[in-house]
Amino acid sequence: MPDTSDIRPGEVAIELPGAFDAGVYFIGRIRTPFKTRADCPKNTAESRAIGRVELDPRYAAGLQDLALYSHAVLLYWMHQARRDLIEQVPAHLGRPRGTFALRSPVRPNPIALAVVELVGIRATTIDVRNVDCIDGTPLIDIKPYFASTDSVAGAKRP
Amino acid sequence: MPDTSDIRPGEVAIELPGAFDAGVYFIGRIRTPFKTRADCPKNTAESRAIGRVELDPRYAAGLQDLALYSHAVLLYWMHQARRDLIEQVPAHLGRPRGTFALRSPVRPNPIALAVVELVGIRATTIDVRNVDCIDGTPLIDIKPYFASTDSVAGAKRP
Numbered sequence: 641m642p643d644t645s646d647i648r649p650g651e652v653a654i655e656l657p658g659a660f661d662a663g664v665y666f667i668g669r670i671r672t673p674f675k676t677r678a679d680c681p682k683n684t685a686e687s688r689a690i691g692r693v694e695l696d697p698r699y700a701a702g703l704q705d706l707a708l709y710s711h712a713v714l715l716y717w718m719h720q721a722r723r724d725l726i727e728q729v730p731a732h733l734g735r736p737r738g739t740f741a742l743r744s745p746v747r748p749n750p751i752a753l754a755v756v757e758l759v760g761i762r763a764t765t766i767d768v769r770n771v772d773c774i775d776g777t778p779l780i781d782i783k784p785y786f787a788s789t790d791s792v793a794g795a796k797r798p
Numbered sequence: 799m800p801d802t803s804d805i806r807p808g809e810v811a812i813e814l815p816g817a818f819d820a821g822v823y824f825i826g827r828i829r830t831p832f833k834t835r836a837d838c839p840k841n842t843a844e845s846r847a848i849g850r851v852e853l854d855p856r857y858a859a860g861l862q863d864l865a866l867y868s869h870a871v872l873l874y875w876m877h878q879a880r881r882d883l884i885e886q887v888p889a890h891l892g893r894p895r896g897t898f899a900l901r902s903p904v905r906p907n908p909i910a911l912a913v914v915e916l917v918g919i920r921a922t923t924i925d926v927r928n929v930d931c932i933d934g935t936p937l938i939d940i941k942p943y944f945a946s947t948d949s950v951a952g953a954k955r956p
Contacts, residue, residue, distance in 0.1 A: 652859055660821025661936065662875055664907045665814065699906065701810055701884045704896035710954035712898075715873075715909060717820055726859045738862030740870075740940040748857060749822045749938045751873060753911065755948055770947075778819065780907045782898040784955065789928075790913055791949040796868035797942065 650736040652727040656748065666778035668695040668764075670716055672771045677720065681772045691756075691771030693779060695764045702782075707761045711785035714754050714768070717778040718745035755785055808894040810885040814906065824936035826853040826922075828874055830929045835878065839930045849914075849929030851937060853922045860940075865919045869943035872912050872926070875936040876903035913943055 647653060672691040674680045681689070693714065695703065706712065725746045727736040739747050756768035766782075805811060830849040832838045839847070851872065853861065864870065883904045885894040897905050914926035924940075 654856055654859075657823050657856075661824040662822050662877070663818025664820050664822060664909075666819040667906050698812060698815075699884060699898075701812075702897040702905075703899070704885060704894065705899040705956075706896060708899065708956040710952075711950050713911065715907070715911075719820070726857060727862060736862065738864060739860040740857075741861070741863040741866065741942050743941055743944065747860075747939060748825050749873070751822075751909070751939055753871065753873075753941070753948075755950055781905060781909055783901055783911070784899050785950060785953045786901065786955060787951055787953045790911075791951045791953065792869050792913055792943060793945055793949045793951050795943045795945045795949065797944060798863075798866040 647725070648729045650727070650729045651725055652736070653724045654726045656724050664717065664780050666717065666780065667699050668693055668779040670714065670771060670773055670777045670779055672773055672775045674774050677774055680774055688769060689771055690759060691768050693766040693768060693782070695766070695779070697764050700764045703761060703766070706758065706782070706784065709758060709784040711755055711757055713783040713785055713790070714756055714779065715781040716752050716773055717780050718750035718752050719778055720774065721745035721750040723748050723750055751780065805883070806887045808885070808887045809883055810894070811882045812884045814882050822875065822938050824875065824938065825857050826851055826937040828872065828929060828931055828935045828937055830931055830933045832932050835932055838932055846927060847929055848917060849926050851924040851926060851940070853924070853937070855922050858922045861919060861924070864916065864940070864942065867916060867942040869913055869915055870926070871941040871943055871948070872914055872937065873939040874910050874931060875938050876908035876910050877936055878932065879903035879908040881906050881908055909938065
């Protein structure tokens with residue numbers, strides 16, 4: 641349950657709906673060198689660490705042909721994050737910003753995405769470069785990265 | 799429920815787990831010109847269509863400062879897709895490929911991602927360019943696009 645004591649001044653919590661609309665399966669885990677949130681790099685650009693995706697054997701056949709791609713998108717479930725903050729005050733910003741303008745793990749659906757380099761694929765494990773999540777994070781999807789649609793090199797940010 | 803009659807030769811279905819591991823909230827809907835799956839473009843690169851994200855007013859404050867970014871990632875729930883195919887035979891390929899090497903909506907967690915250009919943001923609606931999903935698709939997240947981590951222009955694909 642969210643602990644309201646960890647809200648910073650300026651942050652805004654909302655009441656979430658009383659029921660979920662759909663369910664997700666955890667299809668594996670991501671093993672990384674980062675044992676706590678404090679250990680994690682701020683984002684994948686700061687991390688050249690090698691992580692290992694451990695896929696539940698049930699889904700092993702889903703990796704067929706993934707090695708044809710150099711990069712993939714991992715979607716994972718930030719299981720330690722509260723879900724009810726709609727405005728947050730990042731330490732580097734010092735003032736509130738909307739949750740949908742942040743990549744914080746704290747969001748109504750705590751799903752993160754990371755673009756990773758595929759280093760080695762075996763039966764149910766994948767070694768990847770550029771991981772930033774805590775060791776043991778539940779995996780929910782793997783997608784091939786398509787530069788044609790996923791890469792917008794000139795996208796602007798503040 | 800999956801209709802096994804729509805499996806193509808060479809496709810493989812698995813038994814999914816008996817229970818979900820986590821739940822998602824639908825936080826809005828995506829309005830597009832595409833009323834059926836047959837109407838949808840194959841991917842966002844083929845679509846310059848303008849779509850409209852309609853956010854549940856509960857989450858309106860989450861959009862604060864999103865306009866500082868030119869692009870965003872939308873995560874949405876492919877509510878019409880079956881979830882149990884682990885190898886699929888795309889029409890353009892003619893042979894089986896693993897689900898995690900495809901961007902098909904059919905996957906254990908039917909979450910799609912699209913990188914969209916932010917055209918206009920109001921209180922609870924966002925006009926976006928490059929949408930490819932069916933009208934009414936449930937939205938589950940909006941994230942600012944960070945070229946530094948999300949753009950890999952040289953990523954290889956077959």
